[in-house]
Amino acid sequence: MPGPDIAAQLDAAERLCTKNGTQLTTLRRVVLDLVLRSTAPLTAYQLLDQLKSTRKSAVPPTIYRALDFLIENHLVHRIERLNAFIPCDADHEHADAQFLICHQCGTVTELEDHGVSDALAAAAAARGFTPSRAMVELDGLCATCAPPDTAPPPAHR
Ligand SMILES: [Zn+2]
Numbered sequence: 359m360p361g362p363d364i365a366a367q368l369d370a371a372e373r374l375c376t377k378n379g380t381q382l383t384t385l386r387r388v389v390l391d392l393v394l395r396s397t398a399p400l401t402a403y404q405l406l407d408q409l410k411s412t413r414k415s416a417v418p419p420t421i422y423r424a425l426d427f428l429i430e431n432h433l434v435h436r437i438e439r440l441n442a443f444i445p446c447d448a449d450h451e452h453a454d455a456q457f458l459i460c461h462q463c464g465t466v467t468e469l470e471d472h473g474v475s476d477a478l479a480a481a482a483a484a485r486g487f488t489p490s491r492a493m494v495e496l497d498g499l500c501a502t503c504a505p506p507d508t509a510p511p512p513a514h515r
Pocket residue numbers: 432435445446447448449450452455468
């Protein structure tokens with residue numbers, strides 16, 4: 359059974375899909391549930407393995423189609439560097455995001471910093487470039503993994 363938090367997130371996802379004029383089918387909901395439950399980014403094949411425990415007939419296109427839908431509706435993000443998927447941590451309406459990827463523990467933190475997005479958009483526009491999406495992935499060490507003496511001082515505190 360999903361925890362109360364995951365159940366609430368699934369219900370919110372369902373409402374968002376209805377608002378978008380799409381439908382969170384049972385399969386899409388099951389895949390989203392798997393992504394939400396995971397403590398680490400999951401690859402499509404890890405998701406497929408988990409899905410097979412309840413749906414023996416699941417094949418790679420099953421999972422890829424469900425993931426494509428979830429990505430289109432901003433419920434899930436694909437982390438290109440890891441070729442893995444994480445649940446969207448923000449309001450599901452953003453086009454841009456930044457991801458902080460810890461190469462030691464593997465956690466991925468989603469940022470939605472409009473200052474970064476605006477700076478990128480302005481820099482691109484200055485070169486006559488029109489970005490359709492700006493997903494930025496930063497590789498490094500999270501606060502837990504970084505040695506204390508190399509961690510930058512916390513900003514705005
Ligand atoms: Zn997001």
